[in-house]
Amino acid sequence: MSEFALIGALVERLGGGPADEVPLGPGDDAAIVTIGGTAVAVTVDAMVDAVHFDRALSSAADVGWKLVAVNVSDLAAIGARPIAAVVALHLPDGSEREWVLELADGVAEAAGGWGVRVVGGDVVSATELAVSMTLLGEVPAGAPLTRAGARAGDALVLIGETGLAGAGLALAQAGEDDLLAEHPELLAAHRRPVARITAGRALAEVGAHAAIDTSDGLGQDAGHVAEASAVGIVIREAAVPMHPGVRAAEARLGRDGLALHGGEDLALLATVDPADVGTLRQRMADLGEPFAVIGEVRPGSGVSLLRCDGTTVDASRHGYEHGRTNGGGRT
């Protein structure tokens, strides 16, 4: 059973879906619920030892940092502002106190940077080390951005670069230390990804039609938008930013597609009215965020990659489902 099929079945059983008190239900980067008349954004991400992190590659503080970052990024993708979090910590007997406290330091460092307060948690006995965070946030005017709002004719824009985290992990697993030393941003992207909360707010303010973060991989996440919006998406390969380190990793490892399918990047993919591209480009320049128009939205379905040689391939099918050291899927 595939992960996405299971999630679909679970959502059906759980009776999710929008309602008066649930403006945004399962199926997006975050949900929104109405509590005391106020819209509250909520998202959860879990990370499991040896699945989502490798203790030989990431320090405990890195793991804590990343836990916050992936949650903050989910709120960024809907244009919300993170406020407070709770953490569940599954600890094997005999866990080293220092490792656990260093994890907390990483959580605190990242949370402090994004203005998030950690207000509670649960610590439980387990065989397998795992940690999850639920993050709550405000929903400002203009938000939420969802996966479902893309319209034919929209420009497809990417804020940030993709492939770095995947390249860093693949090079580390292959022992290519020289290339990692030459491009330290690759392993940094794997260890301490940076969520784009201000960019997400700007997308909402400019009136983007749809948005998602690229945690599953650019191609697969474009597929989520295409499916939720019932549109087709074209990505122009030549327009997708290629970080020199990602290009070098592809050459060294003899594989391509890292920018398109690497996963675990916290770039933001959005669709906007072409008339708003200029404004958005300026906002991103002001923020110092990489910005590129990488394709467009068309009637139809699926994600087509228009290759440099003029051929077209399905770009949504090569993303990662949850494998070792990659993220899982959200309902």
Place this chain on the structure above:
Amino acid sequence: MSEFALIGALVERLGGGPADEVPLGPGDDAAIVTIGGTAVAVTVDAMVDAVHFDRALSSAADVGWKLVAVNVSDLAAIGARPIAAVVALHLPDGSEREWVLELADGVAEAAGGWGVRVVGGDVVSATELAVSMTLLGEVPAGAPLTRAGARAGDALVLIGETGLAGAGLALAQAGEDDLLAEHPELLAAHRRPVARITAGRALAEVGAHAAIDTSDGLGQDAGHVAEASAVGIVIREAAVPMHPGVRAAEARLGRDGLALHGGEDLALLATVDPADVGTLRQRMADLGEPFAVIGEVRPGSGVSLLRCDGTTVDASRHGYEHGRTNGGGRT
């Protein structure tokens, strides 16, 4: 390192504690954060296979039910009203689809009964099956009740009975099937505990000074109130309700203290002005909830059990920390 010592160290590292936007921080049954000017209650509980449940004793639907119940009880203890939840599901490869969907059915059944909407989640690959829920709620007038408000002179009241869940588990582990058949409510209390959300609301409305649920065991939870409130608590053994099944279990198993230290019960322990006891007793009678005055609050510290023979013992020291098939601690 004990669980509570670790939690204390973690809270310190994470920089928790009340602030303008955090009216109730770590250390209570639930936290309260201010989002968009509205107070939002939040709590999280994780359950790990073979630690918090035994698949030979509990069906997948039982596990799903209990996950909701323990979270709802945390909100009940602060007088809040549950609204919406997210779930993190850690699934080993090869998990049976039917088991997972039955878990979702149990979650849906309990959530529906308490008016909770499940609005999202995360499904991740793992070696060990585990599930956690974060529950959000409203904070009505009169709430929150905290552990910290008990005052010398208060009456100590118990809503519900204790020891049933612990007796059910202990009898099942000992293979005492005849006694379990004679008292089916014991195993039912272990498998499908019932949270007391309406009783918690009533406590807030009557103006109770402090409250907690008895998930760690009556004696230990009284200790949490005594410590947070900087008071002493006296429990009169003769006043603690003894369910006949619990009494029979103690006799059969040759142990005592199940009602005081069994754990995993979702009774509510509260301290109230003696002048309010009559009103509260009537409210509980109207709800059909067992109600007893089991002791009082005094200046000092700790929890003293006044035994039937006139001797006094420390009653806070025998609760469970997180052992096999028992709950963990919350920060």
